[in-house]
Amino acid sequence: MDKTKIIKDGSQGVTSVQHTTLLIIGGGAAGMSSAIAAGRIAARNGKRCSITLLERNARPGTKIRISGGGKCNVTHGGTPAELLGKGFLRQNEKRFLRHALYSFSNSDLLDLLRSRGVEAEERSDGKVFPLSGDASTVAIAFEGLLKESSVRQLFSCRVRSVECQGEVFLVKTAGGVSFTADVVILATGGVSYSRTGTTGDGLAIARSLGHSIKDSSAALAPLYTVKPPPPSLSGISLRSVGLIASAGGRSVERRGDLLFTHRGFSGPAALSLSRDIAELSTLFGSVVLFADLFPEQSIAELEELLLLHARKSGAQMVRKFLQSCSIAPLRGAFGQALYGTIPTAIVSFLMRQATLENDVTWSGLVKEKRQSLLAVLKRFPLGSVRNVPLDQGEVSAGGVSLGEVNPKTMQSRIVPKLFLCGELLDYAGEIGGFNLQAAFSTGWMAGTHAIDI
Ligand SMILES: Cc1cc2nc3c(=O)[nH]c(=O)nc-3n(C[C@H](O)[C@H](O)[C@H](O)COP(=O)(O)OP(=O)(O)OC[C@H]3O[C@@H](n4cnc5c(N)ncnc54)[C@H](O)[C@@H]3O)c2cc1C
Incomplete structure (x- = not known):
C-alpha cells in the first residue's frame, strides 16, 4: 500500500509527507553501514520496501574524509576480542559493543571495502589504513555500496524532529518535507567537530522520544593548560611516557607519546587521557598533570x-x-x-x-x-589543565544511555522500532581505528535488525 499522502500542517500550510519503510537519519559511517546492511537483506529476502537515508550535508561520509589526518585509520587489526580489549577501556562499553563487533568485524569491513576495490594494510602498531593513503577512497567506496543497494538518499536535508504517531514515526525536516516511516534509525553522530554536521540534533531527538542522555564531554581531545608550555618546547615529543592526571585525591594514568603544543599537550597519551581529565575537571575543578619518564620502574x-x-x-x-x-x-x-x-x-x-x-x-x-x-x-x-576542548575531540563521550539500547539489535528499549547506532551512543573508543569500526559495526547491526521488523 502506498502510504504517501498530503497532510495539513497547522503552522506551515500544506506539507508533503512521503512514506518510507525504513528511514535512516545521518549519512556517516554508522548511517551508511546501516543503510547498506538493510538494503542487502531486503534484496536477499525479496522484501518489498523502501529505505531512505537523510543527510544534512551535501555528501555522506564527511567525517570519514577527514579521519586519520586524511588517511583514514579505518579499523584495527586483531580479533574482535583484541579490538574490544585495546579500543574500549570501560567495561560497560566493551560489554555493549561486543555483539556488534563480533557480528560485523574488522574483516567484514575490509571485505566490504575490497568488494569496491579498496585494499587496506595493517601497520606494525595494528592500525589499518587504505593502501591509497587517501580517506576519500573509503567514503567513495561506501557511496558506491549505497548506490548498489538502491537506498534512496537525500542530501542537504536536516531532520528537525521525530515523533511517534501511532504505528508510524513522523519525521520533519528543515526544508519542509516530512516523512512517515515504519522504522527509524538514528545515526547522527556525536557533538565534536560540529562543522562536519554533528551539532547534537540526534541527541535532542532521542531525548524528545524519551531517552536519557549522558552529558557530552570531550574525548580524544588536546589538553589546554593554564600556563602553556614554553614556546621552545612546542612540537617536542616525549616517547612512551606515563601521563598522570591528578585531582581530588584521584589519579589516572596513560602510557604513550606526549606532544608539547603551544597551548598545552597532545599526542596519544594526552588524547587518550582527555576523557578522564574532562570528567575529573567537571568533578573537582583543577586537574594537575605530571609525566613519568620511567613508567616501567618503581x-x-x-x-x-x-x-x-x-x-x-x-x-x-x-x-x-x-x-x-x-x-x-x-x-x-x-x-x-x-x-x-x-x-x-x-x-x-x-x-x-x-x-x-x-x-x-x-x-x-x-x-x-x-x-x-x-x-x-x-x-x-x-x-594544570585549563580546558579540554569538546569541539576539538576526534570523538565526544556521552550520548544515549547504553542501558536503553539492546546491544544485540541496537533497537531502543524505550521506543519500539527506533534503532540507534554510532557515536550518538554513550561510548568512546581509543585512537587506532576503533571508533570507525564501532560506528560501522553498530550501524550494520541496526540496519540488519531494523529491516527485519
Ligand atoms: C578529525 C577526526 C579524525 C578522526 N579520525 C579517525 C580515525 O582515523 N579512525 C577512527 O576510527 N575514527 C576517527 N574519528 C572518529 C570517527 O570519525 C567517528 O567516531 C565516526 O565517524 C562516527 O560515525 P557516526 O556515523 O556515528 O557519526 P558521523 O560520522 O559524525 O556521522 C553523523 C552524520 O549525521 C549527520 N547528521 C547530524 N544531524 C543530522 C540531522 N539533523 N539530519 C540529517 N543528518 C544529520 C551529520 O551531518 C553526519 O554526516 C575521527 C574523527 C575526527 C573528527
Whole structure:
C-alpha cells in the first residue's frame, strides 16, 4: 500500500509527507553501514520496501574524509576480542559493543571495502589504513555500496524532529518535507567537530522520544593548560611516557607519546587521557598533570639504577646522562634507547625543577639532590589543565544511555522500532581505528535488525 499522502500542517500550510519503510537519519559511517546492511537483506529476502537515508550535508561520509589526518585509520587489526580489549577501556562499553563487533568485524569491513576495490594494510602498531593513503577512497567506496543497494538518499536535508504517531514515526525536516516511516534509525553522530554536521540534533531527538542522555564531554581531545608550555618546547615529543592526571585525591594514568603544543599537550597519551581529565575537571575543578619518564620502574628500582650508574660513571655530568639515557625503556633503564631519549630542550627544565646545578656530576650529587631528581623523573610537573576542548575531540563521550539500547539489535528499549547506532551512543573508543569500526559495526547491526521488523 502506498502510504504517501498530503497532510495539513497547522503552522506551515500544506506539507508533503512521503512514506518510507525504513528511514535512516545521518549519512556517516554508522548511517551508511546501516543503510547498506538493510538494503542487502531486503534484496536477499525479496522484501518489498523502501529505505531512505537523510543527510544534512551535501555528501555522506564527511567525517570519514577527514579521519586519520586524511588517511583514514579505518579499523584495527586483531580479533574482535583484541579490538574490544585495546579500543574500549570501560567495561560497560566493551560489554555493549561486543555483539556488534563480533557480528560485523574488522574483516567484514575490509571485505566490504575490497568488494569496491579498496585494499587496506595493517601497520606494525595494528592500525589499518587504505593502501591509497587517501580517506576519500573509503567514503567513495561506501557511496558506491549505497548506490548498489538502491537506498534512496537525500542530501542537504536536516531532520528537525521525530515523533511517534501511532504505528508510524513522523519525521520533519528543515526544508519542509516530512516523512512517515515504519522504522527509524538514528545515526547522527556525536557533538565534536560540529562543522562536519554533528551539532547534537540526534541527541535532542532521542531525548524528545524519551531517552536519557549522558552529558557530552570531550574525548580524544588536546589538553589546554593554564600556563602553556614554553614556546621552545612546542612540537617536542616525549616517547612512551606515563601521563598522570591528578585531582581530588584521584589519579589516572596513560602510557604513550606526549606532544608539547603551544597551548598545552597532545599526542596519544594526552588524547587518550582527555576523557578522564574532562570528567575529573567537571568533578573537582583543577586537574594537575605530571609525566613519568620511567613508567616501567618503581621509584626504588629507578634509584637503584641511578646509584649503580653513579658508581660506574662518577665523573659524568648528570645533564649529559639525561640527554642520552633512554626513557620509558622496556629492557632496563639504561639499555638501548628503544623508545627515544629525553629531548635536550627538556633536560634543562628537569634540572631546574630538581634544583640541580647545570654542571653537577654523579659523584657530586648529594643524596637529597638525587632524591629530588628521582622525584622529577617520576613526576615531572606539567601544569594544570585549563580546558579540554569538546569541539576539538576526534570523538565526544556521552550520548544515549547504553542501558536503553539492546546491544544485540541496537533497537531502543524505550521506543519500539527506533534503532540507534554510532557515536550518538554513550561510548568512546581509543585512537587506532576503533571508533570507525564501532560506528560501522553498530550501524550494520541496526540496519540488519531494523529491516527485519
Ligand atoms: C578529525 C577526526 C579524525 C578522526 N579520525 C579517525 C580515525 O582515523 N579512525 C577512527 O576510527 N575514527 C576517527 N574519528 C572518529 C570517527 O570519525 C567517528 O567516531 C565516526 O565517524 C562516527 O560515525 P557516526 O556515523 O556515528 O557519526 P558521523 O560520522 O559524525 O556521522 C553523523 C552524520 O549525521 C549527520 N547528521 C547530524 N544531524 C543530522 C540531522 N539533523 N539530519 C540529517 N543528518 C544529520 C551529520 O551531518 C553526519 O554526516 C575521527 C574523527 C575526527 C573528527
